[in-house]
Amino acid sequence: xxxxxxxxxxxxxxxxxxxxxxxxxxxxxxxxxxxxxxxxxxxxxxxxxxxxxxxxxxxxxxxxxxxxxxxxxxxxxxxxxxxxxxxxxxxxxxxxxxxxxxxxxxxxxxxxxxxxxxxxxxxxxxxxxxxxxxxxxxxxxxxxxxxxxxxxxxx
Numbered sequence: 001x002x003x004x005x006x007x008x009x010x011x012x013x014x015x016x017x018x019x020x021x022x023x024x025x026x027x028x029x030x031x032x033x034x035x036x037x038x039x040x041x042x043x044x045x046x047x048x049x050x051x052x053x054x055x056x057x058x059x060x061x062x063x064x065x066x067x068x069x070x071x072x073x074x075x076x077x078x079x080x081x082x083x084x085x086x087x088x089x090x091x092x093x094x095x096x097x098x099x100x101x102x103x104x105x106x107x108x109x110x111x112x113x114x115x116x117x118x119x120x121x122x123x124x125x126x127x128x129x130x131x132x133x134x135x136x137x138x139x140x141x142x143x144x145x146x147x148x149x150x151x152x153x154x155x
Contacts, residue, residue: 016081017044020073022065028073028142030080030149040065041073045081057082071135075142076149083150086143 019035019042020028028040035042043059059077061070079086094100114137121134 016047018042018077018080020076022069022073028076028145030076030146040069041077043074043077043081047085049085055082055085067135068138071138072142072145075139075144076146077142078139079143079146080149081146083147083155086147087151 016032017034018030018032019039020030021038022028022040039062041059041061043057045058046056049055057078059074061074063070065073094102098106117133118137121130121137124130125134
């Protein structure tokens with residue numbers, strides 16, 4: 001019942017491109033189109049979900065920035081370009097997995113796990129495992145930022 005309207009909502013073969021830039025204050029912003037000099041990350045999303053069952057996300061970053069900044073910006077690209085699919089997955093999971101309500105114990109468990117992983121990453125900056133975890137957490141933070149940009153714009 002939720003999936004049927006999505007068929008009409010999603011645009012097949014949509015090929016979007018964006019780039020993420022860093023401002024002087026360190027904040028990141030998204031611009032449509034091909035990357036120009038100074039882009040931290042850029043990417044395209046070829047949305048063929050209704051044609052082939054797949055979408056093709058291509059993300060690249062500039063080595064001129066720190067690993068953390070690259071991961072954050074790459075996540076922004078991913079979240080921005082795939083926001084409709086993220087939202088669809090959320091709606092479907094909320095309805096079918098959680099039956100309309102995610103329990104407070106589940107939310108607390110997820111928040112506790114995220115806080116623990118962040119604390120471990122900060123406490124162990126030279127450990128390769130926690131460096132990698134920190135990079136993934138940065139990418140996730142960027143994904144949320146990119147998703148929220150689309151959600152706030154009403155698209």
